[in-house]
Amino acid sequence: MATFKDFRNKNKPNWCPGCGDFSVQAAIQRAAANIGLEPEELVVVSGIGCSGRISGYINAYGFHGVHGRALPLAQGVKMANKDLTVIASGGDGDGFAIGMGHTIHAIRRNMNITYIVMDNQIYGLTKGQTSPRSDAGFVTKSTPEGAIESSVNVMELALASGATFLAQSFSSDVKELTTLIEQGIEHDGFSFINVFSPCVTYNKVNTYEWFKQKLVKLSSFEHYDSTNRADAMRVLLEHNSLVTGLIYQNKAKKSYQEYIQGYDSNPLSQAKLTLSKDEFNKLIEEFK
Amino acid sequence: MMKTQLSWKVGGQQGEGIESTGEIFSMAMNRLGYYLYGYRHFSSRIKGGHTNNKIRVSTEKIRSITDDLDILVAFDQETIDVNASELHNEGFILADSKFTPTKPDEVKATLFAIPFSEIAKELGNPVMKNMVALGATASLLQLDAEAFRDVVQGIFGRKGESVVKQNMQAIKEGTDFLHSQIPVSYKSMKLASADGYARMFMIGNDAIALGFLAGGCRFMAAYPITPASEIMEYLIKKLPEFGGTVIQTEDEIAAATMAIGANYGGVRTITASAGPGLSLMMESIGLAGMTETPLVIVDTQRGGPSTGLPTKQEQSDLLAMIYGTHGEIPKVVIAPSTVEEAFHDAVEALNVADEYQCPVILLSDLQLSLGKQSVEPLDYRNVSIRRGKLNTNKEAENGSEYNGKRYQVTSDGVSERVLPGTKNGVFHVTGVEHNEHGKPSESASNRVAQMDKRLRKLSHLIDTYPTPIYMNRTCDEADVLLIGFNSTRGALEEVQVQLQQDGYCVNHAHIRLIHPFPTSHLVPLLQAANKVIVVENNATGQLASIIKMNAGFHEKIESITKYDGTPFLPRALYHACKELL
Structure with missing residues (x-):
């Protein structure tokens, strides 16, 4: 049986020292x-941005695609071979700016894949511009006077879109993250x-320290029922979505x-490609 | 003398069954063994607006509608106002008396006002006015109303025997009414009988979809658009019988990338769209080229640019399909010109995509995609499935040459491909320039090695693709060589015959493999022509540019272009060619 080490390869990540993405990579490998x-058995599909490089750092089948399209690519892979475990991953710009349309539709389509977003609230690879997850007032190269738009609340949006x-x-919480990824992979749905x-x-506001102070663990709540959608929405609203755990x-x-x-019980990648003479003739007759 | 050809048109408001009237007429004629070719004039709206369906019926194979008209069936005055000028002097207008039809003074054709609506209403359903009109048509053609029974049974059978009976009665009363009106001397529209062989009757999109099914496509991701949607609709109906399925995606970018993901996963997957969708797919096409993932995309051309003329004929995507996407990738563009070719090219597009591991554009145009025509038998024995260097073993050999080298540099540029799920086969693919293992690399020498590897993949395609150019070479030294692509084939064939009757020596070439361009196949024909006329449905002469760029012969090449949204008609094209000779 494969161990954590079997999911490592020799490629050295090009992330900055201290980047949160190292831990996300480790959590995926552990899970x-x-x-x-x-x-x-694992395919990691990724988008473009610093985090998009993750598909190259895990010893599994990897597809590093184009900006914002990790989700349709990943759904295509799953359609071809439902026996594969498919993880789509990318950053907040990838998933919530250029790829937001796909995110909403992947959520409501509910295909059995896992989507992991490395959310740093900034565009890092292009050297520091605002992201749809940046808070209003956030000063970056593209928003020297502070961002005017408000941050997109992806948790509320996902819940409203029918997330299962x-x-x-x-x-920083690799243990919790690993458990959540395991649960996510085992969940039959998106x-x-x-x-x-x-x-x-590039983000000197939303730092490790900032998150440590702001984030609330759902596991610290005495009674939290993660099967209740109304409770989930309430907790997101009450805590401005700064909660961690299974929502x-x-x-x-x-x-x-x-x-x-009619979907084949075997993976489509193994489907018979030829038609019998009778099958073909039947198709032809329908046009007469 | 009996007619061997008939040109018939039905027109009215969109949404009042004009299309189905044409459909029932055509199906009945097809089953009698006539060859048919149809053209639908329609608008980008659901109800209202003038629409018509023009159908040519012939005892011989045809691939075009005609300029003129024998019979016009009109459900409103606008139909007469818009279309009557096409009627020749011995033609007929069969119009609903309900709107008190009149014809323009200059039109010499005979107008019959027939109570289509009234008869239908009396029979219990005003919708059946279409059937009364078909009956009147049958009367002019001296066709027994029974010729429609099979088709009527097929369409209305599930609604019950009484509905079939009612509709047949409507046809019969239409026939009887006109019989009572026409003096015997008018009966000049009798058609010579056909061979009685019922051919397939289909649109290009049907043939493309059927080709994909026969060629092993088991998944499609697509977004609805005119004039491509029929491909998706056919596969939605049929794929479940073969274990496959279709996903209607959120947009064309998702359609193309989902198709790439699925092809990477190992299932033959296609998408289909028209100009606006293809514009959105351009980045994905580059991704397929760079990751060397097979991808087949249908582009059913319509009037551009932007939303353009969504329901009208045009061939203006040519250069965009050849060159579209940033950077340089190997890409194949195939343009069938008949329904039969559309079927076989759909199969070949899948094979070529797998063999060369690159994007393939199957180029159609609105007239080919939607024009319904009689089709000679398609032979499944001509369908082969070739997947190139795809290794479908469940386990990659340990220590083999492959060793995760998805982009191994090879002499033909194509590398072994294993599928995700293969033990010991793990590899990485990326749209970033990469080394043989799929690891991002910016090394200059690696860049050149990988670019060269990709770009040399198609060097043999021109010599292996079946009939890269359809040629009808009738003379060694031609006065004129006619060249076109996609649906202009039929009009050019007829012009060739007409010019030959005038004493000209005429050759005809229809380009099927558009890219890479089959220069070596075309040059002998170009050399052997005094003049070359390139005929295309666009404003800037895109095919002519491609020919000049690849083969030269600038001084011989002249263009006839048409970008008014309608297909070329044989007689008008003949006159345009004559002006250049």
């Missing part, structure tokens, strides 16, 4: 080993995990592929 995956698995975590992953170079899970709804009429 994959913990649930008993082999490297060839919604979690949030903090890169699992969305937003991870605060601080940018130590909401709907186990009753099946994943997209289970609803497809």
Whole structure:
């Protein structure tokens, strides 16, 4: 059985020392080993940005795509081979700016994949511009007078869009994050995990220290029912979404592929490509 | 003398069954063994606005509508006002008496006002006015109303025998009414009988979709758009019977990237769209080129730019399809010109994408995609499935040459591809320039090695693609060589014959493999022509530019372009060619 080390490769990440993404990478590798995956059973699809490089740092099948499109790529992979475990990943710009349309639709489509966003509230790779997750007033190269737009509240949005698995975590809390990724992979449906992953170079506001002070763990609540959607929305509103843990899970709804009429029980990648003479002739007759 | 050809048109307001009237007429004629070719004039709205369906019926194979018209069936005055000028002097207008039809003074065709609506209403359903009109048509053609029974049964059978009976009665009363009106001397529209062989009757989009199904496509991701949606609709109906499915995505970017993901995962996957969708897919096309992932995209061209003329004919995406996406990638553009070619090219597009591991654009145009026509039998024995260097073993050999080198530099530029899930096969792909292992690399020497590897992949395609150019070479030294692509084939064939009757020596070439351009195949024809006329449905002569760029012969090449949203008609094109000779 594969261990954590089997999901490592020799590629040295090009992230800055102290970047939160290192811990996210480690958590994915640990979670994959913990649930008993082999490297060839995992596909990591990523977007563009610092975090998008993650697909190259994990010993698994990896697809580093184009900006904002990790989710449709990942859903395509899952459609081709439902036996694979598919993780889509990227940054907040990737998922909530250029790729926001796909995020909403992937949530409501509810395909059985896991989406992990490394949310640093800034554009790092392009050297420090505002992100849709930056708070109003945030000063960056592109917002020298402070951001005018308000931050997009992705947790509320995801819940409103019909998310069946919604979690949030903090890169410093690898233990919690690993558990959430395991739960996400095992969830039969679309699992969305937003991870605060601080940018130590360009974001001097939302720092490790800032998050430590602001974030509240749902596990510290005496009674929190993650199966209750109304409670989930309430806790997000009350804490301005600065909570970590499993926010909401709907186990009753099946994943997209289970609803497809006629869908092959074997992976489509193994489908028979030829038609029999009778099958072809029947198709032809319909046009007469 | 009996007619061997008929040009028939039905027109009215969109949403009042004009299309289905044409459909029922065509299907009945098709089953009698006539060859048909249809053209739909429609607007980008659901109800209202003038629409018409023009159908040519012939005892011989045809691939174009005609300039003129024998019979016009009109459900409103606008239909007469807009279309009557096409009627020749011996033609007929069959119009609903409900709107007290009149014809323009200069139109010499005979107008019959027939109570389509009234008869239908009396029979119990005003919608059946279309059937009464078909009956009147049958009367002019001296066609037994029974010729429609099979089709009517097929369409209305599930609604019950009484509905079938009612509709047949409507047809019969339409026939009887006109019989009582026409003097015997008018009966000049009798068609010579056909061979009685019922051919397939389909639009290009049907053939493309059927080709994909036969070629092993088991998944499609697409976003609805005119004139491509029929491909998606057919596969939505059929793929479940073969274990596959279609996802209607949130946009064309998702459609293209989902298709890339699925092809990477190992299932033959396609997407289809038109100009606006292709514009959105350009970045994805580059991703498929860079990651060397097979990807087949159909572009059903329509009037551009921007939203342009969404329901009208044009061939103006050509250069965008050849060059679209930033940077330089190997890409294939295939343009079938008949429904039969559309079927086979759909199969080949899948094969070429797998064999060369690159994006393939299957280029169609609105007239080919939506024009319904009689089709000669398609033979499944001509369908082969070739997946190139795809290794479908469940386990990659340890210590083999592959060793995760997804982008191994090879002499033909194509590398072994294993599928995700393969034990010991793990590899990484990226749109970033990368080394043989798929690891990002900015090294200058690696860059050149990988670029060269990718760009040499298509060097053999021109010599292996079946019939890269359709040629009808009738003479060694031609006065004129006619060249076109996609749906202009039929009009050019007829112009060729007409010019030959005038004593000209005429050759015809229709470019099927657009990119890489089959220069070596075309040059002998160019050399053997005094003049070359390139005919295309765009304003700037894009195909002519491509020919000049690849083959030269600038001094011989002249263009006939048309960008008013309508297809070329044989007679008008003949006159345009004559002016250049």
